[in-house]
Amino acid sequence: MDRAELVELLSPEGLRLLDSLPEWDSKADVVRTVADLRKLGHSPGLVAAVLGQARLRQKARAKFGEFAQRMLFTEAGLEQATRLKVAALHAGRFARAGIGHVADLGCGIGGDSLALAAVDLEVTAADADEVTAAVAAFNLTPFPKARVLHARAEEVPLGGIGGAWLDPARRTTSGGRTTRLADASAYTPPLDFAFGLADRMAVGVKLGPGTDREVIPAGSEAQWVSVDGDVVELGVWFGPLARPGVGRAALVIRGDQAFELTAAADSADAPTGPLGDYLYEPDGAVIRARLIGDLARANAGWMLSDGIAYVTADRAFESPFARGFRVLERLPNDERRLRQALAERGIGTLEIKKRGVDVDPARLRTSLKLKGEASATLAVTREQGQRVTLLVERL
Template identity: 80%
Template sequence: MERAELVELLSPEGLDLLDSLPAWTGREDVVKTVADLRRRGHSPGLVAAVLTQSRLRARARAKFGEFADRMLFTEPGLEQATRLRVAALHAGRYARAGLRHVADLGCGIGGDALAFAAMDLEVTAADADEVTAAIAAFNLTPFPHAQVLHSAAEEVPLGGIDAAWLDPARRTTAGGTTKRIADAADYSPSLDFAFGLAERMPVGVKLGPGTDRDLVPAGTEAQWVSVDGDVVELAVWTGPLARPGVGRAALVIRGDAAHELVAPADSEDAPVGPLGDYLYEPDGAVIRARLIGDLARANGGWMLSEGIAYLTADREFDSPFARGFRVIERLPADERHLRQALHSRGVGTLEIKKRGVDVDPAALRTRLKLKGDTAATVVLTREEGRHVALLVERL
């Protein structure tokens, strides 16, 4: 979004027009809508701005719920913004540690700052991009104890501030295209700056869940978070924000329930053994946190093959940290015989799950030429190093 476009959007006319639009559904006749708004005398820039915001608000409901309908967004800001449920957990850490004034350095559109402010913490938020900072200021308007600065994170005065939260920019936008930054050294602010602050104050740093683990400083708590099966972040906590004795954590949020698996460090993998009656797929947060071994031992399971994140067991167990499958049958692992086996069972709809095998499930599904009225799930993986195809059903 350009500065001039934002100025139009933040005018009383712009905000009234935005709030007057019906909720975006994706089925709109955009050409007709633009023509109608132009006939009513609205400028092309304002029309484009309000329609963009209407579309972004619709997308943002997945992260912010009904609050999205009173917020403004940028495309990259929404992509990187923390889900409100997760941001509330971040804020809770600072509140429980007795930290009353938090600097949100690189605040983006203000998602985490909103959660801090809603928990009655004083917030000094800052973003280096002028438009993004202005949008964050708009979103934080309901909270008089929150201020937003147009400033680089490195230049924010930290006198009187108790702790910091950083969500380094991991995307760049050029020519209307947003790209992920591959090298952590190019994050803004840098990880050296982010973790360097830990020498001055308690710090929390949000990173992508696939961040190189070697970048996580020793002596910190690394917490991977998944929401409804999607691993959304790695949060690194220092000082009193880190829990004593916790070096690795997997927080699994499904619906309104949250469960956590913690350990002092990476857990040792469980022994490898033959396929049992049940197969288990650990949640992505558990896999990222390398706590699969602890999960297996806690439930009487073992690894199906070395280095592959499937567990197996002879008994059924229920865990929020894994999805379970009953093993119905072994099928031929080679493609030709697998096709014949599925045809003989009348399988026309097939879910293909895979780990440790080089196969494109969509392409394989096409080659199998499925016909029939039966739906099935097949797992392609390795058992003690050997390729296997397993017909399973979800527990």
């Protein structure tokens, strides 16, 4: 969305038209909708702007729920925005630490600022992009204690502000294409600036879950967060926002429930051993936080092979930190014999899970020429270094 489109959208006519539209339906005849709106006298620019926002509002429901219908978005801003349930947890940290005024530096469309303002904290939000800052200002209109600046994070005056939240831009857009930045030093604002603020105030920094662990400063708390099986962020916390004795944390959110595994540092892997009766796939947040060993030991399990994120055990256990499978039988590793074994069992639908082996599940599924009414799950991995193919069923 450019500046001209935003001006159209923020006009009284634009906002009225946007709010009057029905919920976006991707299967609807968009050409006809455009024609109908044009017949009512709306300009082409306004029609494009409101339909673009209607589509983004529908897409944003996954992150913002019903709040999405009262917000404005940019494509890039929505992609990087924090889910509202996770943003609420961020805000809770600042509130519990007694920090009454928070700077949201690089606020994007204002998702985290919304959560901060919702717990009655004073918020100074800033974004270097003029359109994005204007969108954030619109979204924060209901909160009188929140203000938005069009400014780079490094330019925001921080006098009298007790804490800062930063979500550095990790993508760059050129020629209409967005590219993820691999080099953390190229983020906006740079990580040196973000982490450096911790010398003067309480700071939290949101990073991608796959961020190189080498950039995490010593003495900070690193918390990986997954939502319904999807690892969504790495939060790095400093000062009073970091919990004493917690250097690594895996926060697993499933529906409306949250579970957490914490440790002072990376946990040592559990010993390896032969396959037990059950196989467990740790949640991605547990894997990223390197707490697989603690998970295994807490449930009388062991590692299936060095460097592979599978836990095995002789008894079933329930844990929010792992998905469990009952091992039914070992199958041949050879594709021809595996195809025959699956055909004998009438398996026509196959989920293929793999870890530690060079297997393309889509190619393997095609080569197996599956036929039959039964469905099954196949785990292709290593047992104490040796490749194994296992027929398993979810617990």
